[in-house]
Amino acid sequence: MGSALVKDPIIYERRTNNLVEEKVPIKLKTALQFLFGTMLGRCIVLTPHFRSYLKRVTLEKGWRYDAKESKAEIAEFISGYGIDTNDMEKPLDEYETLNEFFYRRLKAEARPIAAKDDPAVLVSPCDCRIHVFPTVTEAKTIWVKGKRFNIRNLTGSERAASVFENGSVVICRLAPTDYHRFHSPVQGVVGDDPFAWLGQEYYTVKKLAICTPLNVLTENKRLYFSIRTEVFGEVGVVIVGAAHVASIKMSKREGEEVKKGEELGYFAYGMVACPHCALFSSPSFLLCCLLHYLCCVCNMRYAFHFGVHYAMFARCLHSCGVYALVCLVDTWVGRRVERW
Template structure:
């Protein structure tokens, strides 16, 4: 088989994947899965999870429960105690979730990459001018959660959540194929912008922001400290002031399926050794060094 024919086959598979996951009625599919996943019937749950296993490497060995009353309960499962040790070093920012690391590194002025050759502007993602300036030439890391991963996310450091901005949007798939084809995809999708002040002392009063980005079949972000679920039906305030203290590793919320969290930190932060595109990371492992 020639290199050209092999590349042709790869591109054809990518075309099919893109069509199947993005050229369908995305909002309708998302609403349907949201309804179906919450059907509380043991037979439906077992059949759904068995089908899920056919298409994904679903590992439930570290789940707190071994049986689930619905597909939704499996999606949003909790872990056994001690399954994700949290790095206690106050000089590091830990990963808020299990993920595969996507584009990461230094913010180029006020631009970052969603994939090679596909930059986007901070103003289009974060909206808030103060945040755009806070992360000019700073650091960022894109963390992609696959469908079979643990879907809850946690505080990366001790601090205070000052504000949450909810931005309604589309539900494009956020897999690597779509990121290489849809310009400024993260800026198009539904998302929450979570501002956290790390506090004085070891935190150095730095402002760190998490941006959970929803996607097709997800479009639902649950935040415990607000006791709300942000999705296509959300009609609450877009700007929510919080002043909620959090400790490193405490649970902040979850996605309904799988998606992406982008972490932004000011200049002076740097990625930890081994953090590069394509590597896997678990919640609680060191992600960035503080200045």
């Protein structure tokens, strides 16, 4: 294996403006490097026996972490992943199972919604490593290497393929250390069409797998729905399942209004969760800290701003030179946020 495979992913930490390495247990990292970083490993992953194994261990993991006995594993889980417990809604001893701790809620003041009453500012839907691509083509060129990746295969919808063909893609990847409830990045109304459940596989969704020819995002178990907004048009949401963490519970239903930052659902161990993918019908928003997004993955907490509608930004720059666009975007959005 080449040296590139043994390096941990480099993450830009949005809160501190530092570059950090993502923590991955050594045994897991070694296994992933073999299975997805070598030709032999990828051949093994595609066998029916291995795919059946992933489904079985995912189901068993859910049973194990739903059992009362799993409460004894919470402390080790926190220590192993370095989880910050200061923002938890309840004291640690009130969580009866590891799964209950895993999808814990946070204190109301832990994640203030950026520009809460401003529909033109986007917020991160979850604690995640966020990848933002202005176009679907760029997402395929830089990050998603699956041979069958396109909007039609991702959403299972011809209409979505037409709506989002020239739009932007935001991929939010969660890790075990993260808060595992997800929220709406926009203000709007959940689409009237029934939630679409798709796929049958449970591949890992870590970078090493996404960046291979394996069709992870278009074959894994997943959920698709849309949110209608006044500012950004239609926004598509795809929740993609993964090995072990593959259970999703929705807090919102079809046709319901949703506020920016409001909870949509949560993930749990067991059997369709992990990355949260948002599709925008056109490249209608300007990314905060643009150069950082183009250079590397960004670690971002739920409710933090990551973009703003072009039209709103243009109004504030009407008298400014175009050369100031990139330099001013993060400062401008920050000031909008501070007003709220």
